[in-house]
Amino acid sequence: MSEQTIDSGSDSGSDGGSSSISSSDNGTAPSRRSLLGWGGAGLALGAAAAGGAAVAVTRGEETVPAAASGAAVPFHGAHQAGIATAVQDRLHFASFDVKTTDRAELVQLLKDWTRAAERMTAGHAVGEGAFGGLAEAPPDDTGEALGLKPSRLTLTIGFGPSLFAKGRFGLEGRRPAALVDLPKFPGDNLDPARSGGDLCVQACADDPQVAVHAIRNLARIGFGKVAVRWSQLGFGKTSSTTPDAQTPRNMMGFKDGTRNVSGTDTAALDKHVWVAGKDGPAWLSGGSYLVARRIRMNIETWDRTSLKEQEDIFGRDKGEGAAVGKAKERDEPFLPAMLPTAHVRLAHPDTNGGAKMLRRGYSFTDGTDGLGRLDAGLFFLAYQRDIGKGFVPVQRSLAASDVLNEYIQHVGSALFAVPPGVRDKDDWWGRALLS
């Protein structure tokens, strides 16, 4: 996978997360300036820092790692939480088909989902809870998150192009021009059963049970109105939005996402991630676009590849993560020193007209395929202000030349317009679009 494919967002919860979470600032971390200079978003690989480990919550005198704090990330804000928010450890991403044809019913569902999301992200059970209600009725909440901390759960919704189709909900006139159908890239082997969808919900949390609980309960609330089309579990964030800690490694053993957009860098977020009022439909102002790609890795053949070749393919060394000819991971890479087909070189913003995305992808391992091979890889998630400047050109360049393509294959793909944040208790996901 490409670096770009992998990286994730920056760490701080910009909108939601920041208030309860502050990045620790220690002397060893590179300055944000140097990171940005690097080219930020486009590259996943060498990522700057690590998410969870570095992010900390200050509680009185002591500072504890955010993941261990179990804190809640505020749900309300100008932007949805789960984008600039420091990347959590676990993911459950679900894509839904809308089954109802009744617009009012869709609106009601989005309201019901919003209220449930408010409760779950705060660490509360859905509705009247998992027990204590009428004995004859199934409980509102499924109960498996009882007693668990909020675990920095964020729930982020997106709207797929198909929702805007003519004759469905009267939204065809409100479809953003940038919500394109992604072109077919060379080498894509997309499974329709793992692609697309009218709605998506990204659930990120430090506890996998909390993330799964959230998607399960939203699916349950949605039965009859929506149906799960496909979903993906992820672990081990492959990039971070917090440029001040260890860079996580992908399933190929390489550090990934070194130069991701930092979630605390409001200037970079405004430039590369948040849709501005002038960009397109007013309802999306303050939102973003999300590209999701399931990228399968040929793990076994990769593991039989010599160290030199592995390092040449990425353009970085395996131990430190330094670019070719450099000593440290965060040293500025000298692109001409790399093979012309090296992953880092091709994915670098300098090669792509400065294109950057905020990546917050995760590794996945869905057991083994029928041939005894690990069904593993990268679930790439990237947020950007403009698909045409972000994902599309970078992926085009990677798909055409990246030597890493011998070891990866894109098998699922989806694109969503991600609306701005829910402002308060009266607001709901998609209000500006649907009311």
Added chain:
Amino acid sequence: MRPVRLSVVTAAATVAALTAVTGCTEKSEAKGDDAGVQVTAKDDSCEVSKKEFPAGHIQLDIENKGSKVTEVYILFPDDRIVSELENIGPGMKRRLTAEVKAGSYEIACKPGMKGDGIRQKVTATGDGKIAKRSPEMDAAVAAYRKYVQEQADETLPKAKVFADAVKDGHLEAAKEAYADSRIGWERTEPVAESFGDIDPKVDLREDGLEKGQKWTGWHRLEKALWQDKKAGEEEGHFADILIKDLTVWQKKVGTAEISPTSMANGAKELLDEVATGKVTGEEERYSHTDLVDFKANVEGAQKSFELLKPVASKNDPKLVAELDKQFAALNTLLDKYRKDTSSYEFTSYDKVGKAERKELSDAVNALAEPLSKLAAAVVK
């Protein structure tokens, strides 16, 4: 055949048990009241603290002092299940409650959860104070009882057509009659399953067999007809056994314990059956007639719902409207696979593609989720 046996009767009793546990905690914690019966289960014994108690709500306080996981049943004299509690581990204390009329019963402990269990005869005495039901509810129960009996009555002749074809060695005719012979059973399966011994005899799939258990019933013949392409002497023998077992069902079914909540839960269970067995194509893996069973399950669930509607509409009109809508949607979808709306000739399930199965599964979830709230709407 459902993987886990939870009969209508059991479902009703479970509801009762939950109500008791949640509603009467204080009372029962104070001290064992008169309704309480202590059951001490061991590997080789099943002791009860009293063998006679007043009819009405009874409560068994069970303690497993044995070394094996056990289960405890309250049974009618003919082995029908009044109520049961499974998976009681060694050292565990659990409570089982039920509503019983005056009469004779047996309490059975099954160490290792196998066999007939160790039994104790007990008696419920007096007039029993069973909660008064509204006339509407009584009418719903009576109508449903009638429906259940009709289904059994109509099934038997159809099953005989099927059995005769098998016995005559008419392979194609037998195949033709197979699915049709199962419709009445599938419509009322939760009630049929309340007679614990009949379901495993007539509707068991091969992978549900326990060690040493003899495989009989519809699916035994399904495999012979479709996979082995045989309708010989052995199959004729199994056809006779099927008719014999179905005759027992027809005779017993009218005596089933039925309550409004058990009807509502039975409807939900029928949809659960569709979700776990039919949508996957596991039920009719040789004949691929799953959609016939599917339709019959939905019809049976809809019958319960229609009968409970007068009560449910008062308590939760929104739920009733949603159920009306979802039943209609699922039936419309099923009609796509049907020759015409008067026939039970459905598309062979092996011809139903992955995307279409997903669509059916989504429609089942859309109906089953609100249907799971029907029991609450009935008792509210």
